[in-house]
Every structure is written in C-alpha cells, then in structure tokens.
Amino acid sequence: MNKKSLFFAAIFLGLISCCNDNQTQITIKGKINCVCNQGYYGPVGQQCQQCPQGSTSGSPDQHSNQSIGFCSTCQKNYFMSKANYIPVGRFLQSESPAICNPCPSGSGNSSGSDSLGDQTQCNTCQPNYFMTAVVSQTQAAQCSPCPHNSGNQGINNAGDQSQCNQCQDNTYMTALAQQGQSAQCSPCPPNSYSSAPNSLGFCTCFDPFAIPLSSTQNSCICQSGYAGNVATTKGQNGCYQCANNQFVSGNKCVSCADGSTVNKDLTGCTCNDTSDGTIAWNSNTNICQCKPNYYGSPDKASQGSSGSCKLCPQGLISKAGSKTADQCQKPPPDSQYQFSLIISNSILISFIFIIFY
Ligand SMILES: *[C@@H]1O[C@H](CO)[C@@H](O)[C@H](O)[C@H]1NC(C)=O
Ligand SMILES: *[C@@H]1O[C@H](CO)[C@@H](O)[C@H](O)[C@H]1NC(C)=O
Ligand SMILES: *[C@@H]1O[C@H](CO)[C@@H](O)[C@H](O)[C@H]1NC(C)=O
Ligand SMILES: *[C@@H]1O[C@H](CO)[C@@H](O)[C@H](O)[C@H]1NC(C)=O
Secondary structure, X not given: OOHHHHHHHHHHHHHHOOOOOOEEEEEEOOEEEEEEOOOEEEOOOOOOEEOOOOEEOOOOOOOOOEOHHHOOEEOOOEEEEEOOOOOHHHOOOOOOOOEEEEOOOOEEOOOOOOOOOOHHHOOEEOOOEEEEEOOOOOOOOEEEEOOOOEEOOOXXXXXXXXXXXXXXXXXXXXXXXEOOEOOEEEEOOOOEEOOOOOOEOOOEEOOOOEOOOOOXXXXXXXXXXXXXXXXXXXXXXXXXXXXXXXXXXXXXXEEOXXXXXXXXXXXXXXXXXXOOOEOOOOOOOOOOOXXXXXXXXXXXXXXXXXXXXXXXXXXXXXXXXXOOHHHXXXXXXXXXXXXXXXXXXXXXXXXXXXXXX
C-alpha cells in the first residue's frame, strides 16, 4: 500500500468508528459498541459524562449500559465516605455514584479507594509533602509542605524535612537535603528549565546557543558572536550566527566596513591596514579611514597591507577621513592668529609673574 491509500484507509476507518472523545470501541457479542472510558459513564450510544467529584469508573469493559453507578471507586488522593454497591452480576445498577472526599492537608491515597471508609484511607503524603506522623485509627497521615521549593514524589513513611530531597518544577538545587533539613532550591531564571531536579546544579536555558547558567551566569543570554534574543520556549531558536564578515552589535548582525575583517570572537572588526595613519576600527563608527593630516583609502586595503594613509606634505593639514592629496591644505590664518594670541598672552602673564616676585 502506498501513502495515499493508507491515508484514505485511515479516513474510512475514522468514518465507520462511531466513538467520540471519551469513548473506546469495543466488540460485545460480535457487535461494535462505543463504551465510556475510565472516569466516565453513560448508556451505550449516548455521550459519556465525567464521573462526579473524586469518583471514577473502571476501564471500558463488556458492560455497555453504564449508569452513574459505574462511578463506584475514588480517584487517587480521595477517600470514600459513601459506597455504592453494584449487586452481583452487575445487571441491576446503582443509581448513585460513590461519594469521595479529598484527603485532608496533603495526605493521599496513591491507589484510589475502592471501599467505604474515612480519612484513615489517606495513609500517604502527596508529592511535595513530608510526613510528620503516620495514619492513626482516627486520623489521616500528617503531612507538611516541603519548604524552600523542595519536593519529592510522595511519601509512605514518617520522617522529617529531609524527605524533601528533590526540587520542584522550574527550580534548581543549591544545597542537598540532610538530616532534618530539606534540599534548598531556587527558581530557574526566565527562559530556562530545571534539567536535573535531584542533584546540585543549575537550570538549562531553552536556547542551545545561550551561555550556560552557572554561579556567575544567572540569566540566559546569547553566547558571544551570536545575534538575536534567547529562545523563550523549549525547541525554539533565538540566538543565531551572523553571515560572513559580519559582527554582532547589540543583538543584530552588522557587516564589517569596507576594508575591514571580522574578529575571531565576532564582536568587532579590524581594518585590513593597521599601519600609521589609519584610525583604528571601532564599533561606533564602523569605518576604515585616515587620521587627521593624512589622506588615502584604507577602505580599499586588503588584509595585512600597509601605508594606505599618507602624511600630508609639511605645513599642510587635512581632516580625518581625507582621501586625496588635494584635501591637504594650509591651516586657515584664523587659527594662526589665535595661536599667536595665546603665545603673547602667556608671555604677558609670565612678565607680571616675574615683576611680582
Ligand atoms: C469529553 O469529556 C470532557 C470532560 O472531561 C467534555 O468536556 C467533552 O465535551 C467530552 N466530549 C464529548 C464528545 O462528550
Ligand atoms: C440501562 O441502565 C439504566 C439505568 O440504570 C436503566 O434504566 C435501563 O433500563 C438500562 N437499559 C438496559 C438496556 O439495560
Ligand atoms: C488507599 O485506600 C485503600 C482502601 O480502599 C487502602 O486499602 C489502601 O491501603 C490505601 N492506601 C494506599 C497507599 O493505597
Ligand atoms: C579586507 O580583508 C578581507 C579578509 O581578507 C577581505 O575579504 C576583504 O575583501 C578585504 N577588503 C578589501 C577592500 O580588500
């Protein structure tokens, strides 16, 4: 069979199955029936309803006429305060469900009660509680919440806080549990998850290209050389590598200026010609050009070359970034005048100084 016919076969099978979400198809005496799933009840051929609070029904079986009386046991962490008995043979069906009450303050019953009783059916502690006293003749097990975000998978025997020897979801362990003391757990930083809840360690960032979390790194950020923003859910990609000869500025990729080459760490560039006269590359300008009083085209220089910027002839000056010899010019007379004014002033001040002393 090819893919296409498999596809149509699947549709065909879907069409002949009458069962909806909360039902399972079962063949009873050669006849196909849709029977309610565990936790649901309802007569055959009708929609299935959820069993009322805390009660539950058995897994789908040969009995297609499932009245509410099929909700005859309790879910886990409930005790049964009123039973409903389905008489032998299950032909006569009870019209009421079992009445189930939640186990008190963190206590539980991990199998789910199937018989009439009281809170003494609650003889365990639910996950993330520790047990201070076992179940008694009259009382459920005594359970207290685990402190400092610590937790466990549920407890069957009396003990102390050290029964809380794991970390709850989205926290990481900073100290192990020890006698009388629970584990110490801290919340994972944003955009990370707890990857090892049972041992000392750190959370893991969702983003595979984030800097790993550690005692000195307590937030998820992209590794150096990666642009973008860290992934905010598992499986998503946030940080990415830039294209050839680009550097990372902020969280964006920027092409290195003409005549420059990206550095190994991808956080900046270096002008191809670093000889005298070239202004060293910096991220604010991202340009390769000549210093004042030089002229030339370091933006056209190949890597390792030198002398792209030539000094202006003596007595002539140029602005930064000048490219041609004719940009070297005589200093404006104005500035010469100011210069002489400064000189004459300082001579005058020196004179006054000498006269005074
Ligand atoms: C299945 O059960 C859920 C409640 O558990 C209910 O919301 C939903 O409507 C039911 N689906 C059908 C098809 O009866
Ligand atoms: C199915 O169960 C209901 C409720 O107990 C009952 O009234 C009805 O007669 C039963 N139907 C069949 C076909 O057994
Ligand atoms: C749960 O309740 C039943 C009674 O239905 C009891 O026998 C059992 O010991 C209880 N505890 C556990 C952990 O199953
Ligand atoms: C600068 O050097 C890089 C790396 O060798 C080269 O790719 C680029 O073309 C050079 N720039 C110029 C203008 O030659």
